[in-house]
Amino acid sequence: MNQDSSLIEQIVERYDRDVGMLIPMMQDLQAECGYLPTDSLRALAKRLNVPLMRLYAVATFYASFRLAPKGAHEVSLCMGTVCYLKGSAGISQAICKEFKVAPSGTTADRLFTFTAVNCVGACALAPVMVVDGKYYDGVTSESALEILQGLGPAEQAAQADAKEAAE
């Protein structure tokens, strides 16, 4: 909790306590925690002297905010027009079925959070899937499942290490 309040303090100071910068503050908070923990939102609201409801309104309006922890990996499948034309709806179904996950949901074992996004701006490579920031082009149901099956806790550990090293 103590660590949490100093994090909020840092973030708030980064933007000169400017309530207009609420969205960047929440983006930074999510970047730190992976999602928006209720306690942190409460602390942030108090620190900025705005009703918690206002933060909640922002958190639920924008698709990129998450109120629950995410999985070890982040998987986005593009559902933009071009990817859709080239079959991304079928790929999404295949992933949801295989891993028993719903769009914007996280697998039960917390392996990955799956989001269907509108267009990742790499339309020439459609259909596109992005896993932890790495772009995969021309994916099919088979190749997508293969990539996701390859995601392992080992990698997860390595990733956590790398993150620590970066910090």
Added chain:
Amino acid sequence: MIDAPARFASIADFEGFARSLRSQDRTGTRSVRLCMGTGCQAKGAARLYELFEEAIESASGRGRAGNIEVKPTGCHGLCQRSPIVVVEPAGIFYQQVEEPDVAEIFRETVLGGRAVPRLLYQDPESGRKLEAAEEIPFYKVQQRIVLSQNGRIDPTKITDYIAAGGYSALVKALTSMTPEEVIAEVEVAGLRGRGGGGFPTARKWRSCRSAAGGPKYVIGNGDEGDPGAYMDRSLMEGNPHSVIEGMLIGAYAIGSEKGYIYVRNEYPLAVKYLRTAISQAQEIGLLGENILGTSFSFDIQINRGGGAFVCGESTALMASLEGRPGEPRAKYVHTVESGLWGKPTNLNNVETWANIPHIINRGGKWFAGIGTEKSKGTKVFSLVGKIANSGLVEVPMGITLRRIIYEIGGGIRDGKKFKAVQTGGPSGGCIPAEHLDARVDYEELTNLGSMMGSGGLIVMDEDTCMVNIARYFTDFLLNESCGKCTPCREGLAQMRHILQGITKGDGQAGDVEKLQALAEILSGTALCALGATAANPVLSTIRYFRDEYDAHILDRRCPAKECRGLFIYQIDAEACKGCGICLKNCPVDAITGERKAPHVIDEQKCTRCGTCWEKCPFTAVLKV
């Protein structure tokens, strides 16, 4: 990092520095320009970069490197053939380069000055291998102004931009033009907004300049929400300083000291490069207080979006910048008078901004010489979909859709037939083959029931069901509707309900008329342009592809064979080799047949899941 004084105290100091950069003797410099746009990075360009660096290092160890550099650049455009590598001074263009190719390119081309034919672009018609990008049909028909430096400069180096003439337009404006003269020049150019609406830029600037009150704000719209469009992304990633320079000139003309660039959440690389560019410009005094020692001050801040399409709309974007949910408001009062924080605010698309330095440098008359009577200059498009050469293109206004699709794009993929091209994103429409000779022009595209939009050109072939595309966009907009006004929130839900019924085979006579009635209500009563234009995809497909709607509704048949249940699968007895793969994979045991003899599908049992069609190695399963 920058080999320059910490901050230029005067315009003369900056000009001296710029002159020295621009007149640098580069004879003997060999340079490898490597595309590091998102597309090429997806195909491993970062690794290629490392390999080229290693090659240079080891060559210099042997005393052979001389002046060799490898330059990471933004998108070159021909994303279909990524990763792309260009070797200077000869300008030899390599495509689909893989890791093992690096050594050969380095030895043969960089050191030896010879081309590696295997990696060159082959003209599909003549079969000739083409060495230079300019010879390739994809590039030949284009006219690159906004993208002129994309793929040439390193977007993370301000010196590269300055060496290519960057910030000379700002200097020109500050030293020899009054703010009114800047606006007049943009007016002569006839520049119109590239973000979709096509509003005359000079008129917007003038209203904002003369609006009462302050401070005034200028904003770059880099939200690029249209699915299928990545022009703005490539521009921000490939040449961020051109957007910044345009905004500086605009701020000078309007009388603003504070700017924002609002970038889409899904574009992390664009955010990174813009941030770098801004801090470099601040470092040498091109942003901040008293720019180049003048009385003009201006700074830019980057804000990231939150993944909401409606935030591209001007009033929603400003609400988002104020830290609120991005809900639009009615525009009885224009944002140029009361925008961000209730102050006069000028919003332009980032491509609009990037045109400004060229207009100031080369004159409004020159710009107005390109294009049609009412649409001037060039437009950047992302040409994607079922097209042979997907990529980023820049063409003069007035060029026909046919030339873009066939000469630049190389026609439809896999020998299929063209059906429609979708322009204008979710607010746009589908233009059919009979209008392929329409010109790229704001009015002409609007008259066809579509619009210029921000620049997505999505090509569709005979396998695309137009009713399903209308359903797709309606679905998209319903998801993205902010829910504030009833016609948009409820009207779209009704339209989707009807369209879903049609694509599932439950269509009713009269559905099309209902859709048209709903469309009329939407366009007349929605609060913002999202709702007001939301019916365009539906209306344009009804207008040009009414027969497809009728086939779904009256005959329960999907002519494109895309809507599940509205066509059946059959096995072509001649093509079937009796391998048994379909039989093994069918989840409902609807397929029978002996090994090595043609198989059959039991139509009663078949659930039309399409597994057999996907699995058949001989394409013997047909949709009929």
